[in-house]
Amino acid sequence: MTGKSRKLVNCVAIMQPTYLPWLGYFDLIAKSDLFVFLDSVQFDRRSWQQRNKIKTRTGEMTLTVPIKSKGKRDQLISQTEIDYSQQYPRNHLGSIRSNYSKSKNFDHLFPALCCEYEKKQRLLADLNINLINVMAENIGINFECIRSSQIPHSGRKSGVLVSICQYLGASEYLAPIGSRQYIEREGLFRESNIAVTYQEFPHPIYQQLFGSFISHLSVIDFLMNEGSDALKTLRVNTDTEAG
Numbered sequence: 001m002t003g004k005s006r007k008l009v010n011c012v013a014i015m016q017p018t019y020l021p022w023l024g025y026f027d028l029i030a031k032s033d034l035f036v037f038l039d040s041v042q043f044d045r046r047s048w049q050q051r052n053k054i055k056t057r058t059g060e061m062t063l064t065v066p067i068k069s070k071g072k073r074d075q076l077i078s079q080t081e082i083d084y085s086q087q088y089p090r091n092h093l094g095s096i097r098s099n100y101s102k103s104k105n106f107d108h109l110f111p112a113l114c115c116e117y118e119k120k121q122r123l124l125a126d127l128n129i130n131l132i133n134v135m136a137e138n139i140g141i142n143f144e145c146i147r148s149s150q151i152p153h154s155g156r157k158s159g160v161l162v163s164i165c166q167y168l169g170a171s172e173y174l175a176p177i178g179s180r181q182y183i184e185r186e187g188l189f190r191e192s193n194i195a196v197t198y199q200e201f202p203h204p205i206y207q208q209l210f211g212s213f214i215s216h217l218s219v220i221d222f223l224m225n226e227g228s229d230a231l232k233t234l235r236v237n238t239d240t241e242a243g
Contacts, residue, residue: 009034011197012170014148014161016041016077017128019065020052020135020218024176024201027234029132030141031199032174036164039078039125040148045069049077050124052218056099057210060217063092067124078149080124089117096220103209105227109138109220135219140231158186165194172197204233 013032017039018025029035043049051064066083082088093114100106112134121127125147136143153163158179165173172195175183180198183189189196203215208225226233 009168009170011172011174012036012165012168013174014038014164015176016047016049017125017132018048018052019050019124019128020063020131020220021048022052022216023203023219023222023234024199024216025132026136026139026141026219027201028174028176028199029136029143029145030234033144034168034170035143035145036168037125037129037145037147038160038164040076040153041160043067043075043077043080043124049080049128053216054096054099054218055208055210055214055221056095060214061095061099063095063218064088065092065124065127076149077125078123078147081122082120082124082127084120089120093117100209100220100224103224103227105138105224108227109223112138113220135223138223138230139219139234155188158183158188162188162192162194165189166192171195174199177201206233 011031011033013028014036015025015028015038017037045067050067051062053060053062055061066086066088068081068083072079096113097110100110113131116127116130116134119130121130129147148164151164151167153160153167155163161173173189174197177198177200183196205213205215206222206226208214208221223230
């Protein structure tokens with residue numbers, strides 16, 4: 001969807017490609033006409049770009065993808081390479097198997113995850129985006145997407161977002177609620193006559209393994225436990241929000 005072949009869209013959501021993101025990430029995907037993976041900004045090791053949480057018998061566990069960082073302090077997300085010397089795929093799959101083998105959707109979802117990890121993608125962004133596509137498919141979300149590194153844009157912070165929206169001809173930007181402060185402070189969307197809608201996503205409560213409910217885990221937890229009911233649960237949550 002670049003160059004002369006691009007088409008104008010109404011509502012755009014823009015997010016960095018996250019590792020096995022939480023359910024709210026997929027709510028953004030479902031509510032946008034076009035989802036942009038923001039892979040043309042600097043990689044941040046303090047973010048969710050390389051890690052996320054699952055639930056275990058003893059509480060939360062963080063799964064972290066090791067990356068090559070020596071001499072790459074200012075690398076972009078699109079340039080960030082995975083470090084396979086630590087054999088992370090085996091460790092992550094082992095942790096997922098150990099903690100979700102009794103869930104109702106394990107036999108369906110786990111082979112799909114194995115297939116993606118076995119590809120041994122060189123770049124973190126490729127791994128994350130492929131996994132996001134697998135998760136979206138299992139929820140039942142069909143979506144159109146593009147990477148920011150594939151289209152021309154400029155600026156910093158909200159300026160980058162405005163530039164992308166302008167290139168795509170978007171009339172509305174769907175933003176996570178956490179970005180409201182800096183978007184309103186900078187005022188660039190207002191100056192560009194692009195409407196901003198802020199996502200409000202009350203996290204659904206669903207049946208989990210291992211005791212009391214924990215929210216904001218990786219979407220893997222939701223899919224493993226909800227199985228074929230995943231899309232219905234997400235829609236009910238969205239309808240409740242709208243009401």
